[in-house]
Amino acid sequence: MLNYFPNFDGLDRSILRDTLRRIYKIRQLAGKDDGDYNLQPTGDPFRDLLNSFINLVVHTKDSINERNQGCRDHGDDYMTIELSNRIRKNIFHMEDTLAEIKKLVDEAEKLLIKKRKNQKRGKLELLERCLNEKRQEYSDCVETLKVVREMNSERVVASKGCINAIKETDFGKKMELRQKLLGMHWNKSETNENGINRFMDPTVGSGRLEENEETKEEMNAIAEEESKINAGLDRLREGAGRLRNLAMEIGGQLSRQNEILLGTEENIVKQQQRIRSLNGRIQKLLRAQKPMKCCVNLCVFLLVISVLGFILIKINLA
Numbered sequence: 001m002l003n004y005f006p007n008f009d010g011l012d013r014s015i016l017r018d019t020l021r022r023i024y025k026i027r028q029l030a031g032k033d034d035g036d037y038n039l040q041p042t043g044d045p046f047r048d049l050l051n052s053f054i055n056l057v058v059h060t061k062d063s064i065n066e067r068n069q070g071c072r073d074h075g076d077d078y079m080t081i082e083l084s085n086r087i088r089k090n091i092f093h094m095e096d097t098l099a100e101i102k103k104l105v106d107e108a109e110k111l112l113i114k115k116r117k118n119q120k121r122g123k124l125e126l127l128e129r130c131l132n133e134k135r136q137e138y139s140d141c142v143e144t145l146k147v148v149r150e151m152n153s154e155r156v157v158a159s160k161g162c163i164n165a166i167k168e169t170d171f172g173k174k175m176e177l178r179q180k181l182l183g184m185h186w187n188k189s190e191t192n193e194n195g196i197n198r199f200m201d202p203t204v205g206s207g208r209l210e211e212n213e214e215t216k217e218e219m220n221a222i223a224e225e226e227s228k229i230n231a232g233l234d235r236l237r238e239g240a241g242r243l244r245n246l247a248m249e250i251g252g253q254l255s256r257q258n259e260i261l262l263g264t265e266e267n268i269v270k271q272q273q274r275i276r277s278l279n280g281r282i283q284k285l286l287r288a289q290k291p292m293k294c295c296v297n298l299c300v301f302l303l304v305i306s307v308l309g310f311i312l313i314k315i316n317l318a
Helices: 010-028 045-074 079-116 122-152 173-181 218-289 290-315
Strands: none
Touching: 045 079, 045 218, 045 290, 079 122, 079 173
16 A cells, blocks of 8 residues: 555655746746856866856845845845855955966966067967957956945945834744734724734835935945946956957967978878888898998909009019
């Protein structure tokens, strides 16, 4: 009988996967993309660091907006503190990434100085263009980090009357229910015909932060800084595209040079084979003519001795 019972563990996991899949589709239709920006390894360390920096900026900007909205709705609660800590960690991580990008820019500059001694002009132009693009990307990253810090310094301060105790869910569902009951009171001015206690919420609805007079100026400043961050992200992405085009151009030039080197190497190998074959033939010819060479040398030696003897006889007779 137990064999026919369903596997509730697998059923729960299946329901959870299906629910997460539907939530992800809904977020995509709403314009919210949960995927990181181009975090697949590209083979270029500079582009990988640049993509990681862009992804950190996007997540930090979203966390700042979420913290400000939560601070407006709930005040400085546990979630606001946790988001602030996450934002600070992201900023520290961005600083580390920026330091690594600076190291790669310095290495590219040293490589260009080294290649200027023994490289052709065409290759140097590509290296100079690549170095200028990296410098521009680094400066854009520095400006973007500065704007993110300014955006993080703009905090929306919630007034006491705007704190909504009903939405405080940090301590679980039971604590949420208890907070609802404690944060409400019965409106005794109205008649209670059915004998049912009706509770009224004394807190004011949050609404949009841009429409509230207390947070209007802060939200305008945050919106300006967010537009600056978006513009910086667009510049960084355009620079990443230009770096990709430069990398492709350099790769094409290197491939052409590799083809030329392969052709030269094939010609050298053919010439070596010809020289080896010619050397073998000469050695075979010398081995074949060695006895004849000894005979010729002996005949020449006897001829020289006979000529010298004939000359000496003539001298004695004279």
